[in-house]
Amino acid sequence: MKKAISDHKAKPGLIKYCFFFMFLFFSALTFGQARGRVQVIRDPLFDTLLAKRAALNRGGGSVGGGNFSSSYGYRVQIYSGTNRNLAYNAQAKFNREFPELRTYIVYREPNFKVRAGDFRTRLEAEKLMQEIRPSFSGIFIISEKINPPKTVISND
Structure with missing residues (x-):
């Protein structure tokens, strides 16, 4: 009778070991897969865009041979408020008085801001500010990225 009891206790242990070895075998199969190949399909215009970007980074300007570059400088803010019509009126008034200077309208909810000029130095911006203070x-003066005017090089 004792022999029958010992056989009965051995079966669950044997089943556990079988499941353990089956688990190891199947997990080894999943990790033993071969490496695959990745094929990238892209639009041919992508290479053109990459070439243009490289040309812009090298030349510091536009691809067409232009002389445009932006840097940090100063502008004079002439209006800030929530009324769009007043912002456009301030821009028109400034453009009538100073047609040679560029103006920019910036909208950051809920305010419209009108900024004028592209000055490389704060001194130039302060000079304009003194001229327009009565009007x-x-x-006040804002420091931000500007579009500097083209420099004229003469051979005189």
């Missing part, structure tokens, strides 16, 4: 109230 515009609440003006």
Whole structure:
């Protein structure tokens, strides 16, 4: 009778070992897979865009041979408020008085801001600010990325 009891206890242990070895065998099969190949399919215009970007980074300007580059400088803010019509009126008034200077309208909810000029130095911006102080109230100088005017090189 004792022999029958010992056989009965041995079966669950044998089943556990079988499941353990089967688990190891199947997990080894999953990790033994061969490496695959990745094929990238892209639009031919992508290479053209990469070439243009490389030309822009090298030349520091536009691809067409232009002389445009942006840097940090100063602008004079002449209006800030929530009324769009007042912002456009301030821009028109400034453009009538100073047609040679560029103006920019920036909208950051809920405010419209009108900024004028592209000055490389703060001194130039302060000079304009002193000129327009009688016409515009609440003006001040902003430091931001500007579009500098083209420099004229003469051989005289």
